[in-house]
Amino acid sequence: MPLAPQVPPPDFTLSELSPAALTGAQVLALAVLPGEDDDLEVGPGAAELAGLAGVPDLLDVLRSAGATGAAGEVTDLPGVRRDDSDASDALVRVLLVGVGATTRTDLRRAGAALARHCRDVDEVASAVQAVAGPEELTAFVEGATLGAFTFSLRREGAEHRPVRHVVLALTAPEVGTTEVLERAVARARAGWRSRLLATVPSNTKSPQWLADQVVEIATAAGLTTEVLDEDALRAGGFGGVLGVGQGSATPPRVVRVEYSPSTRRGRRTPHVVLVGKGITFDSGGLSIKPGQAMATMKRDMTGAAVVAAVMGALPAVGCPVRVTALLPLAENAVGGGSMRPGDVLTHVGGRTTEVTNTDAEGRLVLADALAHAVAELSPDALVDVATLTGGIKVALGQHLGGLFATDDALAEALVAAGARAGEPLWRMPLEREYAGKLVSKIADADNAPGGPPAITAALFLEPFTGGLPWAHLDIASVGDAPEDAFEWTAGPTGFGARLLLDWLGSDAPLEGVGG
Structure with missing residues (x-):
């Protein structure tokens, strides 16, 4: 079933700060910074705006509104007339946007707030980001993109559409700013794309x-792909993927995507494998979930969506290492052919799992992909992304993703990338004390042992990683946002795309890993 066309994310262009740039759009946005003694300061562009007819004293407006300059706070001046026209369309709406201490987080929140105040607007001229540097510019673009996210299958289309075009006015654009913007847009749109895929209903x-969407994304980025159907999965020993998908009328797939950077002749390029859990709907199988628990399960393929979006953006962010994605895709459905509690599955490489709970299915498909990566791809590091356990949500709430890792350098790099990208991770313990709970009397492991669920799920996956440096991102805690807040919109979040692109787009993603 084809998906109805969706509105695109905003476009961004750069401009020098000038009266013409600021007043040539429907909406003008300026930064507001907290000053000393509860005073406020209006950022770049205030002098240019003050020279126009009919502009009130901006500080008086802010004081009257009780503004504080906090990040994301918006004070709205609905109509300031341009001095070169008496026409009604010559009204410029001015938004005064708080930027706090101008950190990445502050600029990301400012961008998101601006986007929410500019729904249905064709063009915004923003000088908000002019108060900070390149890293903050990236954060502002991410916020302005993701705060505008919308998805609709209404016959009349979405209730609101995102702003079409944002002109980023800078006081003195530095050399390389165009490249910074291009990378920022790629990162922001990867977040948008992963969110969109996770929002699509499961009957589509x-x-x-x-798999077709992943191929389309990869092909557009110049990447190579391969899709394994049921026959290829049987031949490859993907017993976990086949077992999870056998109860569905729509059979499973595994997609492989390859990215290679331009490298110097004779120099080996480090290799990362990304694995994304792709359960297109999770009913729980015969160990069926309660009805309300299924309400968000169309997004149980967020890991695959994140990895697919990341792969499509790797050329744009200049990733210096080779990256292969493996995306195991299956629907965990209830049917006459569904796997049963008590079944034993044989994974890639021969390791066996006793299925004691069919609702612990994500680890079964991840296990096959990880084992295939070890056997066939010889990576330097493995990273998997999955909305895997409710236990991680109990542990961390809804603002932190969980990270398990066997390599300290890899863990530190991912945590740092998450902090920079606004997708924070908290490292969890791979506590061996609980490994004994995985013991099965008839197979190599039990898929649903007792004990702390997020930890035992990670311990279940570890034997499939072949002793390689490995990181497991359990993002079930942050897979859905309960309400609009900053760059998050209510519903699937696509969490992980920005942090992985921050990491993979750095100069040396694998520095110290495996050492």
Whole structure:
């Protein structure tokens, strides 16, 4: 089933700060910074705006509104007439946007707030980001993109559409700012794309449909792909993927995507494998979930969506290492052919799992992909991304993703990238004390042992990683946002795309890893 066309994210262009740039759009946005003694300061562009007819004293407006300059706070001046026209369309709406201490987080929140105040607007001229440097510019673009996210299958289309075009006015654009913007847009749109895929309803989003979307994303980026169907999965020993998908009318798939940077002749390029959990709907199988627990399960393929979006953006962010994505896609459905509690599955490489709970299915498909990566791809590091356990939400709430890792350098790099990108991770313990709970009397492991669920799920996956440096991102805690807040919009979040691109787009993503 084809998806109805969706509105695109905003476009961004750069401009020098000038009266013409600031007043040539429907909306003008300026930064507001907290000053000393509860005073306020209006950022770049205030002098240019003050020279126009009919502009009130901006500080008086802010004081009257009780503004504080906090990041994301917006004071709205609905109509300031341009001095060169008496026409009604010559009214410029001015938004005064708080930027706090101008950190990345502050600029990201300012961008998101601006986007929410500019729904249905064709063009915004913003000098908000002119108060900070390149890293903050990236954060502002991410916020302005993701704060505008919308998805609709209404016959009349979305209730509101995102702003079409944002002109980023800078006081003195530095050399390389165009490249910074291009990378920022790529990162922001990867977040948008992963969010969109996770929002698509599951009666459209079959494993084959999602595989087609991944191929389309990869092909547009110049990457190579391969899709494994049921026959290829049987031949490759993907017993976990086949077992999870066998109860569905829509059979499973595994998609492989390859990215290679331009490298110097004779120099080996480090290799990362990304694995994304792609359960297109999770009913729980025969160990069926309660009805309310299924309400968000169309997004149980967020890991695959994140990895697919990341792969599509790697050329734009200049990733210096080789990256392979493996995306196991299956629907965990209830049917006459569903796997049963008590079944034993044989994974890639021969390791066996006793299925004691069919609702612990994500680890079964991840296990196959990880084992395949070890056996066939010889990576330097493995990273998997999955909305895996409710236990991680109990542990961390809804603002932190969980990270398990066997390599300290890899863990530190991912935590740092998450902090920079606004997708924070908290490292969890791979506590061996709980490994004994995985013991099965008839197989190599039990898929649903007792003990702390997020930890035992990670311990279940570890034997499939072949002793390689490995990081497991359990993002079930942050897979859905309960309400609009800053750059998050209510519903699937696509958490992880920005942090992975921050990491993979750095100069040396694998520095110290495995050492």
